Amino acid sequence: MPRLVSHPDEVKIVTSRFGKGAAKIDTYLELGGYASARKALAEGAEWIINEMKASGLRGRGGAGFPTGMKWSFVPKQSAKPKYVLVNGDESEPGTCKDHLIFLHDPHAVIEGTIIAGLAIGAKMGFIYLRGEYRYLIQIVERAVAEAYERGFLGKSIFGSETEFEVIVQTGAGAYEVGEESALMESLEGKRGVPRIKPPFPAVVGLYGGPTVINNAETIATVPHALAMGGAAYAAVGSERNGGTRLFGLSGHIERPGVYELPMGYSLRKMIYEVGGGVRGGRKLKAVVPGGSSTPVLLPEEIDIGMDFDQVGKAGSMLGSGGVVVIDDQTCMVEFALRTIKFYQHESCGWCIPCREGTDWLKKSLTRFHAGFGTEKDIDNIQYIAENMMGRTFCPLGDAAAMPTLGFVKKFRKEFEEHLHGKPCPYAHHPEVELV
Amino acid sequence: MSAEAMTLFSPELAARLDALVERYPARRSALIPMLLYAQDEVGYLSDAVIDEVARRIGITPLDVRNVATYYSMLRFQPAGKFNVQVCTNISCMLRGGYKIFDRFQERLGIGHKGVTADGLFSLEEVECIGACCWAPAIQVNYDFHDELTEEQVDAILAQYRSQNAGGR
Amino acid sequence: MRTTPKSSLFEAGQPNVDEKSECMADVTFTVDGKKLTAPAGTLLIEACRKAGIEIPAFCYYPGLSLQAACRMCVVRQEKVPKLQTACTTPVAEGQVFITESAEIAQARKATLQLLLGNHPLDCPVCDAGGECELQDMTFKYGAGESLYVEAKQHREEQKWSPVVYFDRPRCILCYRCVRMCGEGMDVWALGIQNRGVTAVIAPNGGDHLDCEQCGMCIDVCPVGALTSGTYRYKSRPWEMNHVSTVCTHCADGCKVTLGVRSANDGMEIVRADNRDKSGINGDFLCAKGRFGFDFVESAERLTQPLVRNAAGVLEPTTWEKAIKHVGQRFGAILHEHGAGSIGVIGSTRTTNEENYLLQKFARTVLRTQHIDHERTGDYATFHGLLAGSKERAASHRDIAAAPAILLLGGNPTEEHPLLAWSLRTNVRLHQARLYVANSKAIRLERQAAHSLHFSEDGYDALVRRLSGDGAALADVTGAGAFCDALGAEESLVVVCGAEFRGASLAALMRWGLSRPGVKFALLSDSVNARGAADMGLYPDLLPGYLPLAGEQPLHDALAGMPTTSGKDATAMLEAAAGGGLQGLLVVGADPFAAHGVTEGALKNAFVVVQDCFLTRTAAEADVVLPTASLYEKTGTVTNCYGDVQMVRKAADKAGVKSDFEILVRMAGAMGVDVRTLVPFGEFQGVRADMGQTRGAQAGEADRHAVWLAANGLEPKLSPFDPFAILDEMERLVQGYALDRLNLFAGNESSTEPGTGFVSIDALLQRKDGVVATHPGLFDSGLLSERTGALQAIGKYQAAQAAQAAD
Ligand SMILES: Cc1cc2nc3c(=O)[nH]c(=O)nc-3n(C[C@H](O)[C@H](O)[C@H](O)COP(=O)(O)O)c2cc1C
Ligand code: SF4
Numbered sequence A: 001m002p003r004l005v006s007h008p009d010e011v012k013i014v015t016s017r018f019g020k021g022a023a024k025i026d027t028y029l030e031l032g033g034y035a036s037a038r039k040a041l042a043e044g045a046e047w048i049i050n051e052m053k054a055s056g057l058r059g060r061g062g063a064g065f066p067t068g069m070k071w072s073f074v075p076k077q078s079a080k081p082k083y084v085l086v087n088g089d090e091s092e093p094g095t096c097k098d099h100l101i102f103l104h105d106p107h108a109v110i111e112g113t114i115i116a117g118l119a120i121g122a123k124m125g126f127i128y129l130r131g132e133y134r135y136l137i138q139i140v141e142r143a144v145a146e147a148y149e150r151g152f153l154g155k156s157i158f159g160s161e162t163e164f165e166v167i168v169q170t171g172a173g174a175y176e177v178g179e180e181s182a183l184m185e186s187l188e189g190k191r192g193v194p195r196i197k198p199p200f201p202a203v204v205g206l207y208g209g210p211t212v213i214n215n216a217e218t219i220a221t222v223p224h225a226l227a228m229g230g231a232a233y234a235a236v237g238s239e240r241n242g243g244t245r246l247f248g249l250s251g252h253i254e255r256p257g258v259y260e261l262p263m264g265y266s267l268r269k270m271i272y273e274v275g276g277g278v279r280g281g282r283k284l285k286a287v288v289p290g291g292s293s294t295p296v297l298l299p300e301e302i303d304i305g306m307d308f309d310q311v312g313k314a315g316s317m318l319g320s321g322g323v324v325v326i327d328d329q330t331c332m333v334e335f336a337l338r339t340i341k342f343y344q345h346e347s348c349g350w351c352i353p354c355r356e357g358t359d360w361l362k363k364s365l366t367r368f369h370a371g372f373g374t375e376k377d378i379d380n381i382q383y384i385a386e387n388m389m390g391r392t393f394c395p396l397g398d399a400a401a402m403p404t405l406g407f408v409k410k411f412r413k414e415f416e417e418h419l420h421g422k423p424c425p426y427a428h429h430p431e432v433e434l435v
Numbered sequence B: 001m002s003a004e005a006m007t008l009f010s011p012e013l014a015a016r017l018d019a020l021v022e023r024y025p026a027r028r029s030a031l032i033p034m035l036l037y038a039q040d041e042v043g044y045l046s047d048a049v050i051d052e053v054a055r056r057i058g059i060t061p062l063d064v065r066n067v068a069t070y071y072s073m074l075r076f077q078p079a080g081k082f083n084v085q086v087c088t089n090i091s092c093m094l095r096g097g098y099k100i101f102d103r104f105q106e107r108l109g110i111g112h113k114g115v116t117a118d119g120l121f122s123l124e125e126v127e128c129i130g131a132c133c134w135a136p137a138i139q140v141n142y143d144f145h146d147e148l149t150e151e152q153v154d155a156i157l158a159q160y161r162s163q164n165a166g167g168r
Numbered sequence C: 001m002r003t004t005p006k007s008s009l010f011e012a013g014q015p016n017v018d019e020k021s022e023c024m025a026d027v028t029f030t031v032d033g034k035k036l037t038a039p040a041g042t043l044l045i046e047a048c049r050k051a052g053i054e055i056p057a058f059c060y061y062p063g064l065s066l067q068a069a070c071r072m073c074v075v076r077q078e079k080v081p082k083l084q085t086a087c088t089t090p091v092a093e094g095q096v097f098i099t100e101s102a103e104i105a106q107a108r109k110a111t112l113q114l115l116l117g118n119h120p121l122d123c124p125v126c127d128a129g130g131e132c133e134l135q136d137m138t139f140k141y142g143a144g145e146s147l148y149v150e151a152k153q154h155r156e157e158q159k160w161s162p163v164v165y166f167d168r169p170r171c172i173l174c175y176r177c178v179r180m181c182g183e184g185m186d187v188w189a190l191g192i193q194n195r196g197v198t199a200v201i202a203p204n205g206g207d208h209l210d211c212e213q214c215g216m217c218i219d220v221c222p223v224g225a226l227t228s229g230t231y232r233y234k235s236r237p238w239e240m241n242h243v244s245t246v247c248t249h250c251a252d253g254c255k256v257t258l259g260v261r262s263a264n265d266g267m268e269i270v271r272a273d274n275r276d277k278s279g280i281n282g283d284f285l286c287a288k289g290r291f292g293f294d295f296v297e298s299a300e301r302l303t304q305p306l307v308r309n310a311a312g313v314l315e316p317t318t319w320e321k322a323i324k325h326v327g328q329r330f331g332a333i334l335h336e337h338g339a340g341s342i343g344v345i346g347s348t349r350t351t352n353e354e355n356y357l358l359q360k361f362a363r364t365v366l367r368t369q370h371i372d373h374e375r376t377g378d379y380a381t382f383h384g385l386l387a388g389s390k391e392r393a394a395s396h397r398d399i400a401a402a403p404a405i406l407l408l409g410g411n412p413t414e415e416h417p418l419l420a421w422s423l424r425t426n427v428r429l430h431q432a433r434l435y436v437a438n439s440k441a442i443r444l445e446r447q448a449a450h451s452l453h454f455s456e457d458g459y460d461a462l463v464r465r466l467s468g469d470g471a472a473l474a475d476v477t478g479a480g481a482f483c484d485a486l487g488a489e490e491s492l493v494v495v496c497g498a499e500f501r502g503a504s505l506a507a508l509m510r511w512g513l514s515r516p517g518v519k520f521a522l523l524s525d526s527v528n529a530r531g532a533a534d535m536g537l538y539p540d541l542l543p544g545y546l547p548l549a550g551e552q553p554l555h556d557a558l559a560g561m562p563t564t565s566g567k568d569a570t571a572m573l574e575a576a577a578g579g580g581l582q583g584l585l586v587v588g589a590d591p592f593a594a595h596g597v598t599e600g601a602l603k604n605a606f607v608v609v610q611d612c613f614l615t616r617t618a619a620e621a622d623v624v625l626p627t628a629s630l631y632e633k634t635g636t637v638t639n640c641y642g643d644v645q646m647v648r649k650a651a652d653k654a655g656v657k658s659d660f661e662i663l664v665r666m667a668g669a670m671g672v673d674v675r676t677l678v679p680f681g682e683f684q685g686v687r688a689d690m691g692q693t694r695g696a697q698a699g700e701a702d703r704h705a706v707w708l709a710a711n712g713l714e715p716k717l718s719p720f721d722p723f724a725i726l727d728e729m730e731r732l733v734q735g736y737a738l739d740r741l742n743l744f745a746g747n748e749s750s751t752e753p754g755t756g757f758v759s760i761d762a763l764l765q766r767k768d769g770v771v772a773t774h775p776g777l778f779d780s781g782l783l784s785e786r787t788g789a790l791q792a793i794g795k796y797q798a799a800q801a802a803q804a805a806d
């Protein structure tokens, strides 16, 4: 069972009901649940969208797109039904926050889905969880059944004229399906290959109807933001980055776990105070600030506030909020290899630069790490990554290329130390094929 | 839609799949869950399973294969009764994921994608399973085991062996 | 909606080319500094191609859904941060693009480098070497140096069917084959399996293909991943001459490109494909067109004339002796028995020129009206009804572009593969409405907006219903809705099968002609079935369906012919058996087999057969003259939609002669001045004043010369030049005033029915004599039976079907 952690600096909004048995609807209601959905139903779509815009909530799935704005793009009139799609595919290495939300507060996701549906005029919502989260799917399905029993879902929600259905869907093992258009493909029973954009999902999405897709954390935040009032929620965070975020601290950290901290919270403090510093008192070598696809930061680069803009300015990305701490005993070549191995395994294979690029990078890095690298390899690795950047069909190619470029540029010396058949200066593990 | 006249599946699963196709705005949306549930019962996606799923959805077996082969949890060969999936992705790797994997290899005498001779266990190195903050983590079938040490490997294997002996 | 979600890959019917853009307003945009104009929403890659700016692409294929997968078509668009894919960018007013720059060249080069990293680079032994898009791109963008040192994936080539082979490492995953098979052919036999670098194109049978074996996947493959069983490892592309001609197997008349190279006994065909895609068949070619050419090399091929000797055995002889013998015997029969003593049965596989010449030879030299051919469509009635109605005959292109089509009877998927393709494509890309009415279930119903089933006698009832008889088809559900929907169509092409003939056909056409905007096409079964009919291989109709009596220039050209109708094929055979006919000339037909003539029945008649093979008729003939096949001669043929196309000599076989040359020499051997038959050389009456002599004092050939001059053509210098007859045909045969420039450029020129036909009442009283042969996807009778590849496919398909059955 995932361990819950806490720290005095935390601002518990989304996590406020964690550990309190809120997966049961009675407890959820006791803790103020479904009040926001009722209010949203009473106030109407325009109010919801305005409050969401005021909240400054930006998508927690990675790209940080303002949620209120995303919802406002959905056309009011549509010949085809509209849908809400909750992205619980959570597969970015370093990320396990949605895991906890589904486990401890599934009704918050359901309530958020209802609100999103009200905002855009959808009558159906899907909550898509990655297939590995089977026990969480059962928890969410039970919660959905409870909500139906209470009349919060169904033909007339909360006794109103409004209809809203929720379907819980399982994936079957594919990171790429987290990309929004691939997610829709998967939900339609197809290979998880992204779609050509435009049209964007807000216009042509699931089954051809306008669709809003949000990360599970984004959706779970919605009822809270409405309950607090958009402005109050915004005030918790930093400039243009409303509210809090669930940061997952993992890797060589003393107290790993998921912490809810205000947007803009210092990365240094996050590591050294919230997380208790590098494990075993070791020295910090690098930090991956937002899941495996975000370029590494060096110890001298961690004096930044953790919000989308500041991390972006530092040359990386806030991404999914998965902060991976790396100590000085770690081989960065091996780390780079393990990272690229993941993307090679998960590339959908649709486009040439990603399919071939990730494979080539993986092969080169494998050989390189095994001590058979050449000087030219380092440049080649950089060349391949540079030529993938911005050229692929979907952002997975970038997600593979960006961190690779970061590793090569920031740790070139360490790459050079692997040259000329020298053994890896760090203890390393022989490579195992993932097929 | 009436229940399949001839089915490979248990009556419970067949009934569940009958309901599943009716759940979505488009029948085909049931495909991936259907494959996964069928695999849970049969153990893997045999040709016969693929044919039946194709029939239930109303698409060709080729089309089912196109989709099924895309998803890494779906398999076309039997796995062990207990499929041990060890995450070695970055967060787990940093906290000893490979050591855990090695210990399983050694204890079970099989490698990546191997199945023990008695068919009880299979082993897989897998990508991130969403337990990074509780690393290193593994899944045995759908059960998570996290914050593992190498020492716990034996206990975990023992737990599943006894579960097997218990007739489940 | 311009951009189709790529997911349509596994769903039929999603167009990517929105032809409606044609009605959209033009926009102006800039490409590489040039101002271009195109309808708003045109894909940039198409707009550029039309303007002569080539943007490289692997995955983009016109008419198939969009992929944006290969990333070769990247271009820079002003004010857009990332490079954009031209294949998915719709043009809009004021946009500015750069399609070639250092940055773009680098992007393309890198993509190629990535592809080549895992590519086997076995160009020297690859079928596609020399005509490979990957090779060409690499040449252009120069991904010369190898950055890749890892071992390449090697996998054995796989045989997916007798004619489709797959070499996986060469595949660049452009998905063209998958889309062509699914979207284009509606067969869906290819898929994509696995993901990432392990992704692979997979056939529906696991390790083999269960499909129509059309080979379209091979055709669209930009590299050598899919190769043809009939061509692989046979030749290098540059060793071949590529001759564009017309497929010999069915009445659709697809343009086919034959790859030929020299062989011991002439020129051999090593490949048939659809290189230039400029024909009426566009991208399409079926299994027969693509794989059915080796009958040309069949061991059963006749290569020496045979004459029955005193012992009653067919014995090889020289051409001179054989022709002389025929000339003498025919001359003697005519001398002894006079006009009408010889019958002629012509071919539906020979050229128009040969057929025209044959009837002229029959009528003027053999002085007979006993002329016929194997009729597979009632074109006499068809033309009789169309007389005087302009624009009512539908060409193939009319069908391919019609907003609504009514398909009555027939089974195009099996019998008219091109028609099936064009109907599917029209529905898919232009949202055409297809109405199918049939007594059987046919595949094309999948594309139909409305379909109707009834018993075999329902066709006439349907026509009655359409013509206002509410009681007709009353017991057929959906008949009312079907007819109402049809009634609402303002413009309609009616395509009907051999179910319609005589009175049925007349009733149908009368209904259609009573409404504006209805056009007709009548299906038939062999490559020149329509041409044989048009060229007057009838006992009662002259070329162009003119009556025997008349004063048209054609009647002058046929001066001396008998003026009463002759016998049809059945009657001829009966007469010959009964001693009523002394001679029979059979050209490219097998009436003994078709009419079940018993062995030896015609032993008292002198029978001459011209054919490629020893057919049943030939085996019983007195003289057998080995002929060139359609792939070994020049001329024109007319498909069942009335489109005339050029046939060009591709192969060459020692020992055989064209039917044209045989007929001319036969006439010569009978002592005829061949100039009266073939207007060539310095004609009588030309007297060096070509174009000036007019009126009564000018002879026939002179008038011909006037016409030639007026049309900018020159006199033909050889009696064996089929174009001399083409000139005459064009002048004398109604509907054959062809667009010569187009025709000689390799395009089709469609005929238009004329006037002055035999009265429809007279036509309806005669026997139509139509016997449909129902060819199959791999079956065209005589030729397919002697084509190794088609026989192999046939066996393979039968085995597949047997397996599916148990
Ligand atoms: C390769 C790839 C994988 C992704 N995986 C996830 C994921 O697992 N979960 C998620 O919420 N978003 C994921 N995203 C982002 C989604 O595409 C999408 O932006 C997000 O779900 C939108 O929700 P938000 O606006 O609430 O962030 C992924 C994107 C890419 C390109
Ligand atoms: S970048 Fe290309 S191959 Fe990679 S996941 Fe996206 S579409 Fe698939």
Ligand code: FES
Binding pocket: C056, C057, C058, C059, C060, C067, C068, C069, C070, C071, C072, C073, C074, C085, C086, C087, C088
């Ligand atoms: S042609 Fe545009 S990406 Fe392939």
